Amino acid sequence: MKQKILLTGAAGFTGLFFKSAAEAAGHQVVALQANLTDKAAVAAEVLQAAPDAVVHLAAISFVGHADDTAFYGVNVVGTMNLLAALAALPVKPSKVLLASSANVYGNCDASPITEGQPAAPVNHYAMSKLAMEHMARTFFDRLPIVITRPFNYTGPGQASNFLFPKLVSHFAQRAPTIELGNLHVEREFNDVRMVCDAYLRMLDKGIAGQTYNICSGQSYALKHIVLILEQLTSHQIKIKVNQNFVRSNEVIKMCGSTDKLFSAIGRLPYYRLEDNLLSMLKFHEI
Secondary structure, three states, X not given: XXXXXXXXXXXXXXXXHHHHXXXXXXXXXXXXXXXXXXXXXXXXXXXXXXXXXXXXXXXXXXXXXXXXXXXXXXXXXXXXXXXXXXXXXXXXXXXXXXXXXXXXXXXXXXXXXXXXXXXXXXXXXXXXXXHHHHHHHHHOOOOOEEEEEEOOXXXXXXXXXXXXXXXXXXHHOOOOEEEEOOOOOEEOOEEHHHHHHHHHHHHHHOOXXXXXXXXXXXXXXXXXXXXXXXXXXOOOOEEEEOHHHOOOOOOOEEOEOOHHHHXXXXXXXXXXXXXXXXXXXXXXXX
């Protein structure tokens, strides 16, 4: 069924890909322009939009963001303003998807991580996302909310202060060295298109009141990513460990269980890591 989707964060990395995917599927996408921290402006724009469904992607998402309080102002209070505006609509949307983060799990021995794993955030970004989840539960009786916890993903156009784009840009520029933090971290490095596929299916098949990992179940060591980039570019790079980039509360391994996700929406298309890396390398040639 074709829907009018209200999208927050439409101009962001994920938002641009989601908008393209949603419109290709025949949906109408309305981008929220108001600052989420402006309650009145959000309420007015939501009322005018009268959406059939909502995808809330807007957030401060860089863990190393300089202002810790901004995480809570945007990610928690901003989301509360949005949900309050949606709850006041005369006709409620059929689904409200909130993008949280797998970072809420923190460091845990379980692998792959299921949605039942107790949250243990270790930084303000993750803490703000968990706080947002708990706040959103106060609206469960008024709105059909689905909470998603995406694991690490990337693609062309992601900001270079994130790890994966930083690596790719250094290889694209054939830099002789790169400064990194902990080389032993292990992450899922999923394709942004896979995440958008999951979000679109969630609008139809996600069960209100439930939380879902958005993941592939496949994780990679950072050294493995470097090796693939060396093969793709025929360039070797010297890695220097910068202690300023090594966080004392670093999450070492993050790999999610796909069981609940696939049971709800079916298996997702497979996007090869190498193809994603190639698209990111080509993005630097533009």
